[in-house]
Amino acid sequence: MTGSTAQDDPTFVIVGASLAGAKAAETLRDEGFTGRVVLVGEEPEPPYERPPLSKGYLLGSDERTAAFVHDRAWYDKQNIELRTGVRAEAIDPGEHTVTLAGGERLAYDKLLLTTGSVVRTLPVPGADLAGVHYLRRIEHSDTLRGVLVEGARVVVIGGGWIGLEVAAAARTHGATVTLVEIDTLPLRRVLGDEVAQAFADLHAAHGVDLRLGTGVREIVGEGGRVASVTLDDGSSVPADAVVVGVGITPAVELAQAAGLDVDDGVVVDAALRTSDPDIYAAGDVANADNPLLGKHIRVEHWQNALDGGPAAARSMLGHDVVYDRVPYFFTDQYDLGMEYTGHAEPGGYDRVVFRGDVASGEYIAFWLADGRVLAGMNVNVWDVAEDIGRIVRSGARVDPARLADPAVPLADL
Ligand SMILES: Cc1cc2nc3c(=O)[nH]c(=O)nc-3n(C[C@H](O)[C@H](O)[C@H](O)COP(=O)(O)OP(=O)(O)OC[C@H]3O[C@@H](n4cnc5c(N)ncnc54)[C@H](O)[C@@H]3O)c2cc1C
Structure with missing residues (x-):
């Protein structure tokens, strides 16, 4: 077994060589931690965004290397043991050990879980045919770069963020795109009807054939390869490739087997500590108590990995951490760039207020409950996310007329 002994510096192990994991390791060193840091990841690549x-x-506009959080040499320089291509298979909280594939056991003083998410698969006949793709890992993107090409007939299943971004990339490459969404609008559950309609219109304007309110009955193959997709409404869409984006689930397997509290993610307190005092969790996998929102929330977005990893690292070092960030995410599709700040659940708001004209493509949408702003989304309007975050954080009642008036600076609200 490898790890610390009583007279050694402590060993901190991080399972999940992800953005949250890499940022946690970086923070440990930045904060002056001199003990052993081991970052374990099952993917062959170093952590990437x-x-x-x-x-x-x-x-095709960014280099592959631009996605990596750091190059390998950086981890060596920081004396961070980056163990890629190896899965952590079990945690023994009593013994304070993590067992890796192959049987090696790592002793830890503190352990951080940044195991992220796994894609939900599509439970229909034909989902295992060649030509059916998912997008979570960099190698999936490597493959899709050769699939979403001029003239290819691509069916995207699922109108969430990933499905829409893939549709936009495919159209940009000149593929023919059909997008199938079981709900009446893409993103309707997240954004509500008014704003979701704007995304549907955007894709329709870029030539995406939207098939809404219908699921997929079967993916039909010829010679083991996808040939078409049969929808629930009985129609058939010819396909050279299918990309499935029907959501993700938190990678809780390890935590669950170790007996940690798990409920839609690994349950952690506001200091990102699990039900075991020496085990922490951050990023997509953590269902964290957010004192600002007054509830536990699991956030599947980049900023939460970027901020949550460092917060967990500080907490592991014994700092007084209260992780109460206003959730934030962004997307880019065609010429639309947007940022969403805050958290408005389906049915949890009573009003949507627009600042600017949706048809113009430059606007801010605010979700309100009882006169308070829960979330704001700026579309092709920049340098306002921080102000929106401040409004959300304040919890103050705002005048909807002033909120809607572009002449009133957001900072004044
Ligand atoms: C294609 C794509 C586009 C996205 N675009 C956006 C965007 O525009 N804006 C935004 O806000 N968010 C976006 N996201 C979401 C964002 O990337 C995630 O929220 C973020 O990656 C979560 O980071 P994480 O550190 O929690 O874990 P992850 O990135 O999920 O990484 C977890 C890592 O842990 C490894 N692992 C799991 N279990 C084990 C184990 N037992 N042993 C060893 N290793 C293990 C996994 O292999 C994986 O490498 C996107 C996600 C995807 C897939």
């Missing part, structure tokens, strides 16, 4: 996989890298 996923947003470019469906945007810049997929579009």
Whole structure:
């Protein structure tokens, strides 16, 4: 077994060589931690950021290397043991050990779980045919770069963020795109009807054939390869490739087997500590108590990995951490760039207020409950996300007329 002994510096192990994991390791060193840091990841690559996989890298405008958080040499220089291509298979909280594939056991003093998410698969006949793709890892994006090409007939299943970004990339490359969404509008559950309609219109204007309010009955193959997709409404869409983006689930397997509290993610307190005092969790996998929102929330977005990893690292070092960030995410599709700040659940708001004209493509949408702003989304309007975050954080009642008036600076609200 490898790890610390009583007279050694402590060993901190991080499982999940992800953005949150890499940022946690970096923070440990920045904060002066001199003990052993081991960062374990099952993917062969060093930690990387996923947003470019469906945007810049997929579009061909960003280099592959631009996605990596650091190059390998950086981890060596920081004396961070980066163990890639190896899965952590079990945690023994009593013994304070992590068992890796192959049987090696690592002793830890503190452990951080940044295992992220796994894609939901599509439970229909034909979903395992060649030509059916998912997008979570960099190698998926490598493959899709050769698939979303001029003239290819691509069916995207799922109108969430990933599905829409893939549709945009495919159209940009000149593929013919059909997008199938079981709900009446893409993103309707997240954004509500008014704003979701704007995304549907955007894709329709870029030539995406939207098939809404219908699911997929079967993916039909010929010679083991996808040939068409049969929808629930009985129609058939010819396909050279299918990309499935029907959501993700938190990678809780390890935590669950170790007996940690798990409920839609690994349950952590506001200091990102699990039900075991020496085990922490951050990023997509953590269902964290957010004192600002007054509830537990699991956030599947980049900023939460970027901020949550460092917060967990500080907490592991014994700092007084209260992780109460206003959730934030962004997307880029065609010439639309947007940022969403805050958290408005379906049915949790009573009004949407627009600042600017949706048809103009430059506007801010605010979701309100009882006169308070829960979330704001700026579309092709920049340098306002921080102000929106401040309004959300304040919890103050705002005058909807002033909110809607572009002449009133957001900072004044
Ligand atoms: C294509 C794509 C585009 C995205 N675009 C955006 C965007 O525009 N804006 C935005 O806000 N968010 C975006 N996201 C979401 C964002 O990337 C995630 O929220 C973020 O990656 C979460 O980071 P994480 O550190 O929690 O874990 P992850 O990135 O999920 O990484 C977890 C890592 O842990 C590894 N792992 C899991 N279990 C084990 C184990 N037992 N042993 C060893 N290793 C293990 C996994 O293999 C993986 O490498 C996008 C995601 C994808 C897939």
